[in-house]
Amino acid sequence: MLLNKLEKKDVSGFADIPNLTWKRNNHYFYNEITYVPDSLDEFNLPGYRYIIGSVFKYFNLLDALPYKGWLQYPNTAILTSKGCNYNCLICGGSKDAYELNCNRKKLVMRSPQRMLEDIALIQRFTRAPIFLLNDIRQGGKEYVDEFLEGLAKMKLKNEIVFELFNYADEKFFESLNKAMPKYSIELTLESADEDIRKYNGKLPCTNAKVIEMLQFTLKHGCAKIDLFFMTGIPNQTYESAMRNVDFCEIIHKECDGSSLISYFVAPLSPFLDPGSPAFENPETYGYKKFCHKLEDFREAMKQPSWKNMLSYETNSMTREEIVKATYDSALKLNEFKYKNHIIAKDVHDEVRLKIEKSVEFLARLDVIETLPPDEKQVELSIIKYEVDHINRHSICGENELKWEVKKLFANIPSLTYIGLELLIKDIIKDIKCKFGKIDRNTVMLTKSQGSKSKSKGVL
Ligand code: SF4
Numbered sequence: 225m226l227l228n229k230l231e232k233k234d235v236s237g238f239a240d241i242p243n244l245t246w247k248r249n250n251h252y253f254y255n256e257i258t259y260v261p262d263s264l265d266e267f268n269l270p271g272y273r274y275i276i277g278s279v280f281k282y283f284n285l286l287d288a289l290p291y292k293g294w295l296q297y298p299n300t301a302i303l304t305s306k307g308c309n310y311n312c313l314i315c316g317g318s319k320d321a322y323e324l325n326c327n328r329k330k331l332v333m334r335s336p337q338r339m340l341e342d343i344a345l346i347q348r349f350t351r352a353p354i355f356l357l358n359d360i361r362q363g364g365k366e367y368v369d370e371f372l373e374g375l376a377k378m379k380l381k382n383e384i385v386f387e388l389f390n391y392a393d394e395k396f397f398e399s400l401n402k403a404m405p406k407y408s409i410e411l412t413l414e415s416a417d418e419d420i421r422k423y424n425g426k427l428p429c430t431n432a433k434v435i436e437m438l439q440f441t442l443k444h445g446c447a448k449i450d451l452f453f454m455t456g457i458p459n460q461t462y463e464s465a466m467r468n469v470d471f472c473e474i475i476h477k478e479c480d481g482s483s484l485i486s487y488f489v490a491p492l493s494p495f496l497d498p499g500s501p502a503f504e505n506p507e508t509y510g511y512k513k514f515c516h517k518l519e520d521f522r523e524a525m526k527q528p529s530w531k532n533m534l535s536y537e538t539n540s541m542t543r544e545e546i547v548k549a550t551y552d553s554a555l556k557l558n559e560f561k562y563k564n565h566i567i568a569k570d571v572h573d574e575v576r577l578k579i580e581k582s583v584e585f586l587a588r589l590d591v592i593e594t595l596p597p598d599e600k601q602v603e604l605s606i607i608k609y610e611v612d613h614i615n616r617h618s619i620c621g622e623n624e625l626k627w628e629v630k631k632l633f634a635n636i637p638s639l640t641y642i643g644l645e646l647l648i649k650d651i652i653k654d655i656k657c658k659f660g661k662i663d664r665n666t667v668m669l670t671k672s673q674g675s676k677s678k679s680k681g682v683l
Contacts, residue, residue: 242256242259257327259673261332264333269302277643300355306322306326306331308322310389312426313509336370339371340371340378348642350382353382356384356386360386368399380404381405383406383407385407390429391429393437394440397441409450412426414452414454415464416431434475435479438479451488456536458509462541465549469489476566487566495535510539511538514537551579555576585610589607
């Protein structure tokens with residue numbers, strides 16, 4: 225709608241374009257978010273077609289890369305849904321947050337058909353794992369069945385990675401195993417304390433159920449399971465954070481010492497997600513908030529130490545305690561992994577050194593904070609290089625988070641074919657455009673999606 229207007233040199237203003245914030249003559253306007261699509265099928269999220277097409281069109285590969293090191297490890301992801309049926313307290317993608325930030329009142333899933341098309345396209349250019357973001361079970365049983373049946377009919381070559389938000393029974397893993405040659409699981413457990421999990425809302429089942437679920441995954445051919453714990457969640461004390469590692473030991477034992485499970489701890493950092501229940505009602509959910517407005521976040525981002533960047537503390541831990549719990553539990557986890565032969569000695573030693581160095585840097589940064597501005601700048605630049613280097617993979621080994629990839633890319637003819645196909649489509653589009661036939665997606669607004677504009681004052 226915006227492009228159409230700009231193209232027509234329409235000067236009537238933009239008040240009729242939903243979801244747009246705009247400025248005219250130093251007045252700024254906010255058009256309410258009234259366009260909330262109830263299907264994700266008209267969007268490509270992410271737009272792999274566009275990216276591959278632009279690589280061939282502009283002969284520029286580097287600008288299109290999604291992250292550093294992608295060529296060595298070309299992971300891909302598909303956004304399976306927008307919105308969430310859950311309402312985890314700390315999540316900016318929760319039910320409440322979606323409603324507040326995006327006016328989305330209910331979850332919408334990408335259709336199984338479009339997901340299968342996405343996967344078919346991805347495996348034409350890479351053999352790396354495809355991460356399905358969000359739990360596909362939110363779409364319901366029929367949705368999952370249709371998707372898995374479609375996958376089973378494909379000649380799937382890539383590993384598929386699934387995220388789980390809650391307990392899954394044995395049948396689910398059986399069907400994953402039947403539908404594809406290789407799959408992995410991502411599980412953010414957050415805490416080993418059942419009460420904390422229940423309170424926060426993520427994986428609110430018992431620890432016995434968590435272990436049972438992991439045993440099912442292993443029984444049914446799962447290639448890798450990543451288990452994440454977190455520090456900085458409500459009601460979590462230092463002792464509770466340390467108990468996370470004890471739970472890793474229990475899981476390891478109960479799962480026959482499987483090397484397919486990888487364990488991680490990470491802080492909820494640096495910010496509480498705006499829109500999350502905890503951000504909107506910090507006192508109710510056990511938080512003290514330090515950052516309220518955008519400017520507060522901008523200021524916090526300038527802090528050299530992540531401790532001072534943290535935008536919150538909890539009812540059970542100060543910022544110092546969150547940092548200490550993070551590093552101490554990471555050290556304990558590192559020992560557990562080494563003792564149980566999950567990581568090699570060189571990885572163990574490297575991780576330990578990095579954690580110890582990080583703790584030392586934080587102490588140095590606290591001292592630097594007290595120096596006069598000139599001296600502070602000098603000292604900061606001295607340790608910047610070291611901090612950057614150490615912080616890169618400070619609390620787990622560099623390769624622990626990666627899925628095993630035997631072959632990175634599809635073969636050259638397949639890549640060339642897909643590039644040419646997209647390039648030709650693009651050339652046809654350009655020619656049509658030159659003759660005034662603009663081939664642009666049309667957004668159809670219902671009456672209730674029409675825009676309501678508000679003037680928000682003068683800049
Ligand atoms: S953490 Fe996951 S399950 Fe919980 S609200 Fe956020 S997206 Fe949903």
